[in-house]
Amino acid sequence: MSDWAYSNVLPWxxxxxxxxxxxxxxxxxxxxxxxxxxxxxxxxxxxxLARTIATALVAAVIAQLVFYPSGALAEIPAPVRLAALAAGFAAFQLSRRRILVGIFSAELVIGGWALVAASI
Known part of the structure; x- marks a missing residue:
């Protein structure tokens, strides 16, 4: 039996x-x-309509990541994911809608949880 596969015949x-x-x-x-x-x-x-659909798609992806995560994100407890979402949204609003500030704030919550969880 041969190990024929596209990657063996055509590596590209x-x-x-x-x-x-x-x-x-x-x-x-x-x-x-x-x-x-x-x-x-x-x-x-x-x-x-296009802006509304685009916003709804982004909201759906965020909701799926928070409520139905997969991979490594699934290992983070739901309250921590919700706290990260809330912190990110609050920071986004308080920083006059700067996306990077919101993302960084959410990451700080998850990173803080990871440090606490690792020390336990």
């Missing part, structure tokens, strides 16, 4: 797959967005 195949399956479909929409951006009125209902 995973990179082509990443290019075709990941980068190209994503960037295609980005490039189309850049090309059509000057034609869209940002106060239009279509732009408002």
């Amino acid at each position: 195949w995973p990179y082509v797959f990443i290019l075709l399956g990941g980068w190209l479909p994503t960037d295609m929409w980005r490039y189309l967005g850049v090309l059509s951006a000057n034609r869209i009125d940002e106060t239009s209902e279509a732009a408002a």
Whole structure:
């Protein structure tokens, strides 16, 4: 029995797959967005709908990470994840909506928990 696989025959195949399956479909929409951006009125209902959908998708991803985590994040207790979410959101609002401040604050909560958990 042979160990035939694409990676043995064509060692560059995973990179082509990443290019075709990941980068190209994503960037295609980005490039189309850049090309059509000057034609869209940002106060239009279509732009408002696009912003609403994008915000809902980000909120859904955050909710999934907090309430249904996987991998290493699943090892962090739910109250700690909720505290990190609350701290990050509060810091974001208090810093006049600076995303990095919110992210750093949430990371501090999780990092603080990790230090306490490691010392126990």
